[in-house]
Amino acid sequence: MPNNAVKWIAADWGTTHLRVWLMDGADQVIGHRSSSRGMGGLSPDAFEPALLECIGEDLPDKETPVVVCGMAGARQGWTEAPYAAVPCKVPGVERATRAPTQDTRLKVYILPGLSQAKPADVMRGEETQIGGFLAGEPKFDGVLCLPGTHCKWAHISAEEVVSFRTYMTGELFSLLSKQSVLRFSIGDGWDEAAFEEALTDTLSRPAGIGADLFSLRAAQLLHDQSPDVARARLSGLLIGLELAAAKPYWIGQEVVILGDDTLAQAYELGLKSQSAWCRRVPAEGATLQGLKAAHAQLKASS
Amino acid sequence: MPNNAVKWIAADWGTTHLRVWLMDGADQVIGHRSSSRGMGGLSPDAFEPALLECIGEDLPDKETPVVVCGMAGARQGWTEAPYAAVPCKVPGVERATRAPTQDTRLKVYILPGLSQAKPADVMRGEETQIGGFLAGEPKFDGVLCLPGTHCKWAHISAEEVVSFRTYMTGELFSLLSKQSVLRFSIGDGWDEAAFEEALTDTLSRPAGIGADLFSLRAAQLLHDQSPDVARARLSGLLIGLELAAAKPYWIGQEVVILGDDTLAQAYELGLKSQSAWCRRVPAEGATLQGLKAAHAQLKASS
Structure with a gap:
C-alpha cells in the first residue's frame, strides 16, 4: 500500500545493480530496496517497469521526485543525461535530465556524469x-x-x-x-x-x-x-x-x-x-x- | 601403411596445437600433419595416443626418433623436460628428456625450454x-x-x-x-x-x-x-x-x-x-x- 511518508526517492543505478532509498521529508531513510536489474541488462523502455517492480508498493499517491545517478543516464540507458564538463561544481538536479514515465506518480531526474575533453575522460x-x-x-x-x-x-x-x-x-x-x-x-x-x-x-x-x-x-x-x-x-x-x-x-x-x-x-x-x-x-x-x-x-x- | 622413407619425425607440440613433419634421411620434409590436440587438453598418458592418431599410419616398421619441442615438456605435459638455464647454447637432443612409450617404434626426445633465474623467466x-x-x-x-x-x-x-x-x-x-x-x-x-x-x-x-x-x-x-x-x-x-x-x-x-x-x-x-x-x-x-x-x-x- 502507498507509503505517504515517502517524500522523495534516491536511486543509484549502475551497470549491474539498482539501489533505492525511500526518503521522508527530513531526508531520513525510511526504507531501502535493491535489485539486480542493472542498466547493463535493460532496454530504455524497461527502466520504468524495473523501478516500479522495486518500489511500486511504496510509492505515495502523489507525484514523487526520483533522483537517479549512475549508468541509467548513459547513451544506452534510460535517457541520456549529457555530461557536465569540468571544471564545474558537482551537478545537482538543476542540470538533471527528466526521464519520460507512464506512471504519473514518478518524476524522474537523471543526474549527469562528468566529462573532461582533454585528456578525454568520463565518469557516471x-x-x-x-x-x-x-x-x-x-x-x-x-x-x-x-x-x-x-x-x-x-x-x-x-x-x-x-x-x-x-x-x-x-x-x-x-x-x-x-x-x-x-x-x-x-x-x-x-x-x-x-x-x-x-x-x-x-x-x-x-x-x-x-x-x-x-x-x-x-x-x-x-x-x-x-x-x-x-x-x-x-x-x-x-x-x-x-x-x-x-x-x-x-x-x-x-x-x-x-x-x-x-x-x-x-x-x-x-x-x-x-x-x-x-x-x-x-x-x-x-x-x-x-x-x-x-x-x-x-x-x-x- | 608404413612409410619406410621416414627416418625421423619433427614435432612442435604447443598448448593448443600439434604440428608434425615427416623427415627423410636427407632432412627433407616428405609429409606434414597437424592436429588440434594441444598439450592444454591432454593428460600425460594421452600424448602417445594423440601422436599415433596423427602419424601412426606413416610410421616405419622400425624404431624412429621423434624430436619434440614446446609445451609437451611442461610439468603438466607428457614428461617434464627440465629447463636449460641461460647463458647456454640452444639445447639439442643431448639435453632432451626421453618420454616413455608403449609403441616400440617411437623413440621420443622432448627438448628442454630455457630458464633464467633472475629476473625469473622461462620459454618453451x-x-x-x-x-x-x-x-x-x-x-x-x-x-x-x-x-x-x-x-x-x-x-x-x-x-x-x-x-x-x-x-x-x-x-x-x-x-x-x-x-x-x-x-x-x-x-x-x-x-x-x-x-x-x-x-x-x-x-x-x-x-x-x-x-x-x-x-x-x-x-x-x-x-x-x-x-x-x-x-x-x-x-x-x-x-x-x-x-x-x-x-x-x-x-x-x-x-x-x-x-x-x-x-x-x-x-x-x-x-x-x-x-x-x-x-x-x-x-x-x-x-x-x-x-x-x-x-x-x-x-x-x-
Whole structure:
C-alpha cells in the first residue's frame, strides 16, 4: 500500500545493480530496496517497469521526485543525461535530465556524469560520491581517490571538480588474475611485504611492469613463489603503475581515499609508503549523501 | 601403411596445437600433419595416443626418433623436460628428456625450454625457433625479438642465449580489446599514424598508459574516436610499454624480428620509429629448422 511518508526517492543505478532509498521529508531513510536489474541488462523502455517492480508498493499517491545517478543516464540507458564538463561544481538536479514515465506518480531526474575533453575522460556515478563527500567537507581542497574497477582521481578546489583521471587498475587485476596465463600462479591470499616491494619497483621504473607480469608465472615455475605472494605482487605492480601515472595528483596535495575495503586499504598503504599526505574515509553512504545534496537543490527551487 | 622413407619425425607440440613433419634421411620434409590436440587438453598418458592418431599410419616398421619441442615438456605435459638455464647454447637432443612409450617404434626426445633465474623467466618452444634462426646465421650477435601472445626478447652472443625477457603484450591486447570495457570502442581496422603516436607517447612516458587506456573509451564517447584508431592506439600503447621496458635489449644492438604477420610488422614500425637498428625475417620454418638442428646432434652421436 502507498507509503505517504515517502517524500522523495534516491536511486543509484549502475551497470549491474539498482539501489533505492525511500526518503521522508527530513531526508531520513525510511526504507531501502535493491535489485539486480542493472542498466547493463535493460532496454530504455524497461527502466520504468524495473523501478516500479522495486518500489511500486511504496510509492505515495502523489507525484514523487526520483533522483537517479549512475549508468541509467548513459547513451544506452534510460535517457541520456549529457555530461557536465569540468571544471564545474558537482551537478545537482538543476542540470538533471527528466526521464519520460507512464506512471504519473514518478518524476524522474537523471543526474549527469562528468566529462573532461582533454585528456578525454568520463565518469557516471562517482561524481555523486564526490558530491556526498563534499557535502560533509565543503571547503575541501585537495584530491579524492575513488578505488574500484575503474579508479577515479579528482582534483577538487574552490568547491569545483577541476580535473580527473580514470585508471583501469581494478579491471586489469581481474582480467590478469582470472583470465590470463597468470591465473595458474595466483591465489586468494595476501602478502604485504610483497605488495610494497612490487609497488615500489613499479613506481621507480614504471616500464618494467611489461616484463614483471610474466615473471609472476616464471617465479612460481622456477622458485615455487607462493600464490599469495604472486597475488600481492600483481596488485602492487598495477597500483604502482597507477600511482606513478597519478603522481601529479598526489604529490604535495592532501589525498582522501574514499573507501573502506581491502582495495582502498591497499591504496592507502601504497600512498603512505611514498610519504604521501593521505587519509581514508568510508565510502559507505557517500552516494546517498550526494543524492541528498543533489535533491536539496530541488527543495531550494520549489 | 608404413612409410619406410621416414627416418625421423619433427614435432612442435604447443598448448593448443600439434604440428608434425615427416623427415627423410636427407632432412627433407616428405609429409606434414597437424592436429588440434594441444598439450592444454591432454593428460600425460594421452600424448602417445594423440601422436599415433596423427602419424601412426606413416610410421616405419622400425624404431624412429621423434624430436619434440614446446609445451609437451611442461610439468603438466607428457614428461617434464627440465629447463636449460641461460647463458647456454640452444639445447639439442643431448639435453632432451626421453618420454616413455608403449609403441616400440617411437623413440621420443622432448627438448628442454630455457630458464633464467633472475629476473625469473622461462620459454618453451621459442628456444627452438631461436635455434632455427641461428642455424642460418650461426655468428649472429645481437637481439632476437619473437612477437606473439607472450613476446620474447633474447640476447644472443658467442652462439649462446645470454639472457631473455618475456612480455605479455599480445595477451594484454587480447584481454583488453575483447573482454574489458574497451571492447565497446575497439574495431578490427588499423590506423598507422595513431599507432605511432600512441607508441611514442608511451615510450616517452610509460606510466601514462594507466590512464591512457581508459581514454580510448572516453575519446569514443566524447569525440567519436573511430574504432580503428582505438585499436591502433591500444596496440601502440602496449607495444610502446614493451619497447620502453625492453630498451636495454634494443639500444645499440642489431635487432632481428622473427615474424611476418601484421604483429611483427607493428614491432618493426615501432622500433624503426625509434631509429633502432632492426630487420625482420620470416618466422615460417624457424621451428622446423630448429628441430633439424637439434636432431643433427643425434646423427652426429650415432
